[in-house]
Amino acid sequence: MSLWEVEVTQSDCPHILITRKYPSLRIIIMGTEVIGRYERLFSVFSSPSTRELNSALNIFQKDDRIRNFKLLSRESGVATALYLMSKTSMFRKTSEIGLRIHPLVAKDGHEKWYLISGQSGVNIRSIVSDQYTKVISMKRKRSAEIFRSFYTAVRDLMPALSISDKFSKREIEILRIAQERGFFSWPRRTNLTDLSKELEMPKSTLSYHFRAMEKKMVDALS
Numbered sequence: 001m002s003l004w005e006v007e008v009t010q011s012d013c014p015h016i017l018i019t020r021k022y023p024s025l026r027i028i029i030m031g032t033e034v035i036g037r038y039e040r041l042f043s044v045f046s047s048p049s050t051r052e053l054n055s056a057l058n059i060f061q062k063d064d065r066i067r068n069f070k071l072l073s074r075e076s077g078v079a080t081a082l083y084l085m086s087k088t089s090m091f092r093k094t095s096e097i098g099l100r101i102h103p104l105v106a107k108d109g110h111e112k113w114y115l116i117s118g119q120s121g122v123n124i125r126s127i128v129s130d131q132y133t134k135v136i137s138m139k140r141k142r143s144a145e146i147f148r149s150f151y152t153a154v155r156d157l158m159p160a161l162s163i164s165d166k167f168s169k170r171e172i173e174i175l176r177i178a179q180e181r182g183f184f185s186w187p188r189r190t191n192l193t194d195l196s197k198e199l200e201m202p203k204s205t206l207s208y209h210f211r212a213m214e215k216k217m218v219d220a221l222s
Contacts, residue, residue: 003101004124005139006113012132013088013111014063015043020109022056024049027106038067038084039091045079050176053077076172089132097127110136171213174199174206 010016019025024047033040045060047053057079061069067084074080090113094100098117105112117124125135167175177199182189196203 001116001118002121003141004115004117004121005137005141006115006124006128007110007136007138008090008113008128008133009110009136010088010090010133012065012086013090013106014060014065014085015106016109016111017063018056018060019106021059022047022052023108024052025056025107029102029104029106031102032100034087034095035084037087039087040082040084042082043080045081047077049179050077051180053079057081076167076175089130090128093128097124114141167213167216171209174209175213 015027015029019027026046028044028046029041030044031042045053045057047056053074057071057074060066061081061083065086069081069083072080072082094113094115094117097119098115101114101116104114115124119127121138121140125138129135178184178190178195181195181198183191183195192203192206196206199206201209
């Protein structure tokens with residue numbers, strides 16, 4: 001038995017299509033359960049752009065292959081969801097030749113699978129490749145390398161999870177509007193005076209909120 005990291009693109013996978021449409025989006029599939037002809041998945045969606053995350057979630061749940069989409073949480077740039085998804089061609093085939101290990105990671109229109117199988121790399125590539133699935137890369141991995149990849153994927157989410165948990169709903173709303181109006185762009189497309197008018201908040205109070213949020217971010221990241 002060998003441990004393989006297989007990177008693929010799949011035309012029948014909603015994760016691939018939505019991460020291709022939104023390059024800033026990353027989906028970490030934490031768990032899968034077979035329910036008849038569907039997979040039930042628990043996934044974490046993340047993006048540095050709250051607006052892109054919200055748009056991606058809205059489009060994703062309307063995909064014909066998605067059923068019973070339930071948003072469990074959404075804070076800042078991170079959301080968790082539970083849903084049913086039609087089995088992809090690769091899922092059906094790998095279920096017959098091995099065992100996949102979670103989490104799986106979808107980004108930039110690709111998905112990384114971690115598979116334990118007694119098949120050779122040549123056989124696995126031949127079995128899973130079809131009109132829906134194209135293998136981008138395939139590497140035999142040691143256990144330590146796989147778990148290091150898992151750690152890296154989850155670690156990248158932790159600052160966002162930690163920060164969003166510390167922010168109040170009002171602070172998150174201020175950040176969302178500031179980001180959408182281009183306050184954090186370079187050059188800026190709006191300023192503190194215009195934001196304070198839109199938020200109906202004194203400029204000094206808004207400035208205080210930004211300073212407080214900056215401190216929370218620095219504390220969380222350090």
